Amino acid sequence: MLGYLVRRLATAIPTLLLVSIAVFALIRLIPGDPVQLMLGDSADPQSVAALRQQLGLDQSMPVQFGLWLGKIAMGDFGQSITTGQAVLPLMIARFQVSAIIVLMAVALAALISVPGGLIAAWRQNKATDIAIVAASTLLLSLPSFWLGLLLLLFFGLKLGWLPVIGYVPFSESPGAALVYLVLPIATLTLIEIGVITRMSRASAIEVLRLEYVTHARAKGVPEAGVLARHVLPNAFAPTWTLIGLILGNLLGGIAVIETVFTLPGFGRLMVDAIFARDYPIVQGCLLFTAVIYVLVNLVVDLCYPLFDPRVTAE
């Protein structure tokens, strides 16, 4: 187990190294002097020189990279250019908002889709199956931000059941926070139901064809038992992998949802930083995402043996 963990972490090193080189190079690829870009044209030479030194831009490239990576490893992602806030605490605060939405949406979607896909596979080519497949293909085709706008329009503006704008931190009042998060979570849940149901159905169909399913039926196990005891455990592995991928990709896709619902989340932090040319935040967000992505995939892999005893962590 420990050996596997170490080896698995080692494979993440090239990824993280490449991402950090790319993130480091990013600011230098932007046409023009990064310091002038950050401070604007009207900056006085003194502050230009000061920032240049603070960023280590007066050193050679490899030295700059080493210094920068060293700081990051110590948790020092620098300060925001526009507000002067330290980048790491800012990212962590914003990440909590996005993480709650993403985790709840994916958990809800999985709870609905895995049984949904299983039932569709069981009733393959019958009316139930066709209805489930049609609904999930339709959901899959909806752009998340449009679905969000429609839900906002209907439940927020027309019916007035839910707030249209604003946010209360979860730590202050979980109940009030949930009221603001219902619509974003519902939007993402609906979108992800489309993806997960199709995967769950496809893998359940493969398993239903296998001989041990016929055998279980032949020895008189009721259908519900066949599905729950024999099909579900064996069909869940590909779906679980997909859920891991979705969690990672949502970190990138969450910005549009946060824009629709004006939530102070991680995606919005990065997009706003891109607009404001606040490069330390942009760099920080990219690195932070890469690390989270690697960690999510690691956790997904480590959970595999829980669902499929044939897979061992070695």
Added chain:
Amino acid sequence: MSKPRFGLGLNGMIGIVLIGTLLIVAIVAAFWTPYDPLSLSLRMRLKPPSAAHWFGTDEFGRDVLSRAMAGASASFLISFLTVAFAITVGTTLGVVTGYLRGWTDRVLMMGNDALLAFPGILLALSLMVVMGANRHGVILALGIAYTPSVVRVVRGTVLSLREKEFVEASKMIGNSDIYSMFRHILPNALAPVAVLATSMFGWTLLAESSLSFLGLGVPPPAPTWGNMLAAARPHLESSVWLGLVPGICIALTMLGINLLGDALRDRFDPRMTTA
């Protein structure tokens, strides 16, 4: 739905009809739209759908139908060029690394896997920082972001193809590596690429819409479905059609691509059956 022996089945046909119709609209819009999609008219602000303006007008009095048509042109062209970029670069790299093996392969694939282990949309976002929010930036950023998955698929196919007899024979009669690669291996590796290209067209269209919605894609006043939705946000309650038209356009395109993609996968890639 039993697997069709020939053709693409009912769903595939619906997909083709949807995509075909939208493609025709996109091509027509490149030459003609009912009104100028950019011409402002303050008298005609936020008018609901009527005989003169089928889909109403927007906050600047521009005809929404014309803008949606021009948006189709923009989105389809961007998606097409992005996919063309990713497929060309990715297929070339995939054929070369898969055929040559050795250290070229190892180094390139290490970089490729590192890129694959990172969400594509974020890669595109970071490239947009460098290239700026404009049409070329979007194409290049998304094209680079999607190239690694093409490399992976093509390399996998090439690895199995290079052991086939006809490739051996081509080498035996003295054909050069380049000739064998592009005359014998490439044509046989194209079916999975076609399936991937279809899905990728959808991913690109959605990603481009998302970027434009965030204000990081094609800048206004040029219409795309994404920036039309972004502009519609403040007027949604009073002018629902502004939010409905671009969204339905994106959803119909995505539906068409998903249906067509599923049908193509069932037809050409028996390993990845959706049954």
